[in-house]
Amino acid sequence: MPDIKVLVLIGSLRKASINRQLAELAAETAPDGVRLEVFDRLGELPFYNEDIDNDDVAEPVLALRQAAAGADAALVVTPEYNGSIPGVLKNAIDWLSRPFGNGALKDKPVAVxxxxxGRFGGVWAHDETRKSFGIAGPRVVEDLKLSVQTTAFDGEHPRENSEVAGQLRDIVGKLAAEVG
Structure with a gap:
């Protein structure tokens, strides 16, 4: 049986972001038979505009949609900006929601x-991301949650926090089990 492919979307564009490090950790600790692939071009997507969503759609949008279509599931790893979803992630959700009712992640499991x-570790942004994806067409797995305060890492890579590493590995395994 081929590996389960999980598309990873990171809501931060910063190369050294904790969320990028969490995505790296998820890939490193993924169970056997599960392969995570980060789509690292969210910053290249034009703002969603139905006028430009046509046969000549921008190449980064086409690449995002192809990556999503080729995935079995998606893991979204995101910070919280001003109490909500980072704009770059919301823009990706908008592109992935089209064509409406038949987007590339339609009915595929998604975890956030x-x-x-913030003192809640991004809960507000994570809840808003789940809500947006739920409307956009994927099947959001509500039970798979991890919202961590960045202070939990004390300046170290998240892989140094065995509790977070274990929780993340468990989430990736349970997300893969949702593929079917």
């Missing part, structure tokens, strides 16, 4: 995790 500076 991440870390943020």
């Amino acid at each position: 995790v991440g870390a943020a500076h």
